[in-house]
Amino acid sequence: MLKFVDSTVVFQEIPDETTLAVSLSNCPCRCPGCHSRYLWDDVGRPLDNAALDTLMEPGRGVVSCICFMGGDADPDEVQRLAHHVRQVYPAVHVAWYSGRTCVAPQVDRSLFDYIKVGPYIAHLGPLSSPRTNQRLFKRQPDNSWQDITSRFWKERHQET
Ligand code: SF4
Numbered sequence: 291m292l293k294f295v296d297s298t299v300v301f302q303e304i305p306d307e308t309t310l311a312v313s314l315s316n317c318p319c320r321c322p323g324c325h326s327r328y329l330w331d332d333v334g335r336p337l338d339n340a341a342l343d344t345l346m347e348p349g350r351g352v353v354s355c356i357c358f359m360g361g362d363a364d365p366d367e368v369q370r371l372a373h374h375v376r377q378v379y380p381a382v383h384v385a386w387y388s389g390r391t392c393v394a395p396q397v398d399r400s401l402f403d404y405i406k407v408g409p410y411i412a413h414l415g416p417l418s419s420p421r422t423n424q425r426l427f428k429r430q431p432d433n434s435w436q437d438i439t440s441r442f443w444k445e446r447h448q449e450t
Pocket residue numbers: 317318319320321323324325326327329360388389390409410
């Protein structure tokens with residue numbers, strides 16, 4: 291079972307969404323220069339359906355998206371949690387920030403509205419860097435995936 295360390299409402303991880311970001315531990319990716327080393331160990335509280343419901347409750351009507359941050363040690367479990375969100379919170383979008391280069395082939399991508407892939411490579415930078423290797427995709431009505439990574443760059447330019 292996956293465990294979570296914390297959860298926070300954020301506004302920048304997924305463009306145009308108010309997102310409940312849930313940080314999952316036991317990350318197997320081991321990116322050099324990782325900004326979240328505390329997620330490498332198998333720590334935190336189990337994220338079963340009841341725990342997920344408890345996290346969702348305060349944000350009802352406000353949160354438009356839930357993002358699983360990590361979970362690459364058990365992609366089947368991320369998929370199961372995504373299915374739970376689809377069943378219980380049909381108005382809430384589902385996102386997954388994976389550190390892998392691509393999503394495991396057995397995962398049903400239709401359970402997700404956004405998928406971010408790519409490990410953190412320090413000299414290329416995070417999503418906000420135009421040189422980044424990471425990509426954020428948004429599922430389209432025809433189930434194709436649009437690369438929306440450049441949204442992070444445009445928003446950065448608007449801020450400066
Ligand atoms: S995927 Fe994220 S948490 Fe995991 S090692 Fe890479 S940067 Fe760290």
